[in-house]
Amino acid sequence: MARVDPLAVAWAPEHTAAIQGLRNWAIRFAELNQHLAAWMNLPGSDANALSHVVWAAEDGKPLSPAELSRQIGMTSGATTVLLNRLEAAGHIRRSREHTDRRRVTLRPEPEAREQVRRFLAVAGVEVAEVLLDTGLDDLRRITAFVTRLGEAGAVANERLRRRGTT
Structure with a gap:
């Protein structure tokens, strides 16, 4: 895949909604960790x-x-x-x-x-309900997507570490 400038791409609403959904999950997951702490x-x-x-x-x-x-x-x-x-x-x-x-x-x-x-x-009741209510084919596609996204994040993090920006 060619390098893209993330700030110059004309993102579709589905792209931004996917990232926003992942961001919201990360926030909720962090909140759940705070409840675990308590x-x-x-x-x-x-x-x-x-x-x-x-x-x-x-x-x-x-x-x-x-x-x-x-x-x-x-x-x-x-x-x-x-x-x-x-x-x-x-x-x-x-x-x-x-x-x-x-x-x-x-x-x-x-x-x-x-x-x-x-x-x-x-x-975890509500999260389990969502997982069980989601079809296995959808879960496979979601898993493939978030795995690829995680791998892309790992590559970006390694590139940034090598540059010494962190």
Whole structure:
């Protein structure tokens, strides 16, 4: 695909509606994380990090501290302090599961995972209803679209990191 100037494109209403819908979901998702923080009596940053650790583990792709740091937008030092708090509170554990013993994997503790599941049982009702009410073909198309959009964002973020603009 040729490079485009996003500010010079004549966007169709469907394009802007899709981006606005994704933006609204990101805002609502952040609000849900704030409710998770209150549910678990955690600071918002800790709940956000814990949710990343839990979702990654649920997906079978546990995070390293460096990956978590990138995802939550914190320095490695700040992430270490946050992980120390979560570990001391019994919410996560650091393990060395790789042949390279220097590499650390983050895992949620069973009780923390269960607390998040109980939260989702209350907070996720409407989201689950929408997912179950959406046809599988539509979900496949949506998944393909958001996956491509996520990959495009990853490429843009890597390009910006290489330029040193962040």
